[in-house]
């Protein structure tokens with residue numbers, strides 16, 4: 001069992017996912033702290049998860065690992081408040097989109113190790129995809145600690161930090177693209193005259209079945225798609241329309257826009 005105490009600084013949506021995932025994995029509640037901006041939010045988290053809510057300075061003093069889960073736009077103010085007061089020997093793990101480890105390093109006492117992670121909301125069901133990168137002063141041991149934190153929430157991968165903005169565009173934002181697709185396909189079912197609930201059931205189970213096949217069959221997605229696409233059949237009629245409407249090109253451009261936005265966030269917060 002871990003000997004580390006984690007403080008989630010800014011326990012909003014992602015921070016809560018980390019807390020609940022760690023608790024599900026058996027991380028002791030007395031080794032978890034949260035900080036929030038609003039007292040009501042702190043009380044709610046303490047009541048539901050049995051973790052202590054403290055102020056940022058107390059978290060920085062008491063925890064071994066500071067998991068930074070504020071919005072990128074709030075990170076500079078947070079580190080103006082506590083950065084210089086973080087004692088030596090702490091590990092800072094940033095969950096923030098776009099922000100580089102250098103952003104934190106210059107706001108922290110010299111030598112403070114920083115690890116950058118990009119996770120995603122399926123952490124709620126222990127199916128997150130979390131990419132982990134070493135920043136300044138982060139050793140293999142620090143990466144192991146970050147992995148110990150995020151492994152219970154799903155899959156983990158280590159990537160060079162230079163790839164983190166692309167990772168954010170793919171897996172960080174990725175669940176939103178799939179939900180949009182599912183939402184549109186359910187609407188299509190309604191257009192075709194199905195009750196909304198029936199369309200919902202059909203599409204959600206089809207999404208789950210397709211995802212499990214992608215993960216477990218070992219087949220390339222092209223092969224899996226070809227197996228569904230009969231000559232002169234229904235699927236190819238739909239695929240022609242998807243290609244006519246530039247869905248493939250739209251995805252390329254969309255994910256590039258997400259990557260660019262991550263870069264912009266870093267620039268805006270410098």
Ligand SMILES: NC(=O)C1=CN([C@@H]2O[C@H](COP(=O)(O)OP(=O)(O)OC[C@H]3O[C@@H](n4cnc5c(N)ncnc54)[C@H](OP(=O)(O)O)[C@@H]3O)[C@@H](O)[C@H]2O)C=CC1
Nearest residue numbers: 010011012013014036037069070071072074078096097119
């Ligand atoms: N949502 C997602 O799918 C993903 C988000 N991320 C990253 O995770 C981070 C958090 O995102 P998300 O959880 O969605 O955002 P939320 O707004 O839900 O959570 C951020 C929380 O931080 C609190 N906060 C802000 N400033 C402070 C402060 N100085 N001290 C204490 N608490 C503070 C906010 O309080 P208040 O509620 O009062 O504003 C809020 O509750 C972001 O950096 C984002 O880029 C990464 C991957 C996926």
Ligand SMILES: O=C(O)[C@@H]1CCC=N1
Nearest residue numbers: 097168171172173174
């Ligand atoms: O939209 C965002 O900025 C965050 C980061 C990745 C997913 N959500």
